[in-house]
Amino acid sequence: MIFGDEQELPCHSAEQLLFWQKCVHEKLCFTLVNWETNLEKYGAFLYNDVCTHTDLPERMKPMADTHIKYNDHSINSAFKNHYIVPDYQREYVWKDEQVEQLLADLLDAYNTDSQKAYFLGTIVTYDSGSQFELIDGQQRLTTFFILLCAIKKIYIDHGEQTSVIENLIYSPTMNSEGDVINLYHLQLQYEDAGNCLELIEKGQERPNYITQSGERLFDAFKTIQDFLQEQFPQIADLKKFVVFLLNKTSFIRIETYDISDALKIFETINQRGKGLDPMDLLKNMVFRQVDRSKFKELNMNWKSITRSLEKIDEKPLRFLRYFIMANYDTSSEKDGILREDQIYTWLSNNNVQCHYQEAPFQFVQKMAQNVELYVKCRMPDDASEGNVHLKNIPLLAGKSYKLHLMLLLAASNMNSEAFAKFKSILESVVYYTVIDKIATNITERTFALWCRDVRNIITVEDLDCFVKNTIIPTVNDWKLDNKSNFLRLGLNSMQQYRIKFILGKITAYVDALKLGKTTVEDLTTYTETAVEIEHIMPQTCTDKELYGMDEEEFSVYINRLGNLTLLENTINRSIQNDVYANKATYYKQSKFYITSSISELVNLGQDTAINRTNSLLSSWSDWNKQAIEERQEMFYRLSEMIWELR
Template sequence: MTEQSIVSQDMTLKRLFQDFYRVPDYQREYVWGESDPKGDGGDQVNQFLADIHTEYEGATQHFAPEYFIGTIVVCAGQDQVFELIDGQQRTTTSYLTLCAIRDALRELGGNLPDDLSSQIAASSTDWQGVTTHRFRLEVQYDDAGGVLAEYAQGNAAQTVRDGSRSIRNLGGAYDTIREFLTTTFGTDRAALLRFYGYLTNKVKVIRIETPTITKALKIFETINDRGAGLDAMDLLKNLLFMNAKGHEFAELKSVWKSLTDEIYAVGEKPLRFLRYYLLATFDLDNRLREDAIYDWFQKNPGLTGHTTEPLAFAKRLQAAAKAYAHFAKGKNAAGSPEPGIENTRLLGGQSIKQHFMLLLAGRHLPAPLFSRLAAEIEKIMFVWLITGTPGKDYERKLVDAAHRLRTVSQDNFDGFVDDVFAKERAELARSFFRSLKELRANDLRQFRLRYLIAKITQYVDLQAYGSSDSRDRLMDYTSGGNDIEHILADNADADAQQEFGDRAQDQEVIQSLGNLLLIEKSINRSISNTRYSEKIKGYGQSKFLLTRCQADTQAQLVGVADQITRTVQALECWPNWTVTDVEARQLFLTRLACRVWDVPVVEEAVPA
């Protein structure tokens, strides 16, 4: 092969595995066996085998249709081993399938086909006459832990399944293949042999062989530049290696692995991180889609420096990934607990992460200002969610704020907060007040309702008693040890209904925010569904001041001007419980919520 030649060959799996391959250590790991329920790796392995089997079933005694599984890109090494640059998922799955078929045939008894054994491992002799026994496929990335060799040696039963992502995925893929073979062929050894014969003789690939790694990487980019089989994160990695110097490969590989490990470790999606990083770092609008990210990189090398200094760019991305992973755990960029971020996670659940863009843009701020930023984000996110602000609208606002925040310093931070957060809350105050005054429990997801009631309860405690380890953590209020109590129970007993009066079974009343409070689970069990006049005895035993004051504030007064007394005097209480009281308490909680989330009170917007 001349220096510039590229050789393309159409070949069967039998021919493919007459040569030796290695997956270089800088390539992405095996993902088709992904066991994470959010992944689709197991489905990909099943689909791969099912598609082949469908074609196999169309075979007759004299004819069998061929089945094409795709293209692989390789570069010949000095040791007669091909570097596998593209097509690792298909090649590795095919190799694992051969190993699984061999193991299944061994369990069924009888001799193995000579071809099968040689497709898994063989010897090669170099020009100096040195013979080396090796497996047909070797993976070099560190977290594979040598497990592919264990499957190749026939040690599947003893091979570990727990460990790194690659170890889990390879194990998951092997187990999926064995299950497919068992389900499809049972103990019919002859049928399994026929399937093996079809697999190795009629399943085909196109192998593209290049003279250099750089040329192989460029062909990889050409094949995948529209995301066929790979996403922008994989393509970006390839782009960085394509522009890196040879001596940078090892460090670049380490940096890239570190940044992706950070994201995977917290169950996040690398592509979402990459999109949020770009929106936080460059002047892009939120119309940038994940499937357009790679095209953006190709068009903007001057902004990122990924072509001239790929390693430096990767290190910046790594630092951002580390901060992003901390945010996902409710911490600040340095890894310290951050109440505003933790609370926003309790509010937003697992799906709402757009505010991470603003956190990424503000991670340069001193710790006190970053804490204020996190608290402001929590408040505005709650206002947006309660008022039903569409996600695309508040994402756009977050992107605009992130662009401004990149240049914000200590001197102009207060102005930024006023312009971005306080102004937005003021504009939504009318809608916020109305939404809370009309709120019913079934208007919100359970975790968000728990956040709302817990946050108000925590606020009253902090006003009265000040900061402490237990009161500072909202999670201590939202935890499973506490319940959301329906003051008028959904299945109230006859005495409770009689005492409440009209509409005692009206769901609009029962599910009203005014009819809900936070109480310890142990107390809630003891008061059951009895009448209000009995329940309030249990409320008085709660550690939460707002709950203790539900029916009587006088008992909680301590002095004349102390902090607890001032807080209690600002609360309202309800010695009796009727429809009118439910409505009055809902109005009280709505006004209180405006103080909690720093929203101006606009009562005149609410019809009488």
């Protein structure tokens, strides 16, 4: 038996497919040396050790009928066939780095020995009769198709004959009207992609409005074209490389006549995490459960998930992790935290929880509902109650902070009143993780544990019990050094954006109290760029003794929170590094009461909102170390009121 010839694999069951693929992958994918001379040897090995192995369990022994074939193909032979990438498959996602890596590998193999075959791996196809439907390998094959288009373009520019390349790109056929047309050997059936490939092949410009996948197709073409022109400035050298590319690069094409077999092989090849996204593996698992006639409907639901995540530039894997931890029991994982590299294994072992096998549409619908909630919480609008707290969290914890989204997904059963309150609670929880420097792994472990209870909360009463019995005790443990942590708080110990948020929240709270309110609606006024952090004791100070400090004390206290206040930049430009007595006059012009009242509180009547506010504040006629410490203490008391868990 010659391995390069088409052979049928006498295997039927999933176990046989697994065993066969293991042999193909482990024995063939690493035989890059002497590939051609070893074809017959490895073919014989596979036949003897797999197809006629007497020690195999009965369920894995060969069956009389067959469903699977394999072919060893060069690029030259592979592109004499027609391939389609159906719209339910993943769109073209390769970026410049993946394209460049493939090109670099090809060039390295060519420079090492242009007469030695170079193995590219396997592709999995479903043979529909007239064409091969790509199940695995579409990213590579699409890139090679674009590579052929780039070679054709360069050949044309140099007046070279292109017929050989063109015969690999398309072949003439007759349409329903009897007209002869060119049918591309690779057809992408997802949105806009087929049109983009045609434009690329014809050397036309990139359209103004195309999908993200279309952008990547054009990017790949430019990357390839630039690479070829840089590496082969002489057309004669490029032509030699093309000979190697077409005839010495090879891969195994696995062909099935049953779409379920193709999907199973895809899963088998990729389940060990060889660079594929568990989101794609999950999609494959779900599609395997439905009849082919339902693919289009299921694919529409799946695309609504992926496109929603794309719109907010969210990593699908992060959503998938949080979706699983929020909705299902992950206590079998260490600390209840599901790692990205364990997602596929967990899903494979937990159909009993997820029911994606017996109810795939319902499972995908649940994912879609969670994505909708995820997007709303990631990009909160002004309409939903409590969203101001969701807007505050990235201002406090940073734009990349997402851990709280896990709990928000788990809270999907809460009624609107409870959910609004839960958003406020989460801001407070995140605040204490920041102030008390709780490690991310501890926070994630805690949130994952909380998800189990949060899933069952519906009413405010349920939530209050959870806060009292679970959240408050946990946060109190975190807060053992909270006061001392806060009293050291400042620009020396925390990022400026966080300090500005804390100042903004306290300032807004005081302004609200002054108006007789107890809640802060929006912090936009306090965090915008027109509002600056003012150092009351100026950063540039020639006479530090004026503030009762030596050089060392000055370096510590200058950036303490107690020495900072928010001030409109129009006022700040006027005072610069003036002394406190002069600055105080300008502070009184500020619209922020906590700033305007630094040197003097305003009293109006008795038992008024402003007087009740004044009872929480202090003022200072002189500014020194003691004043800074007292003001920091005042901020601490206010912070405990603002972020109190109740």
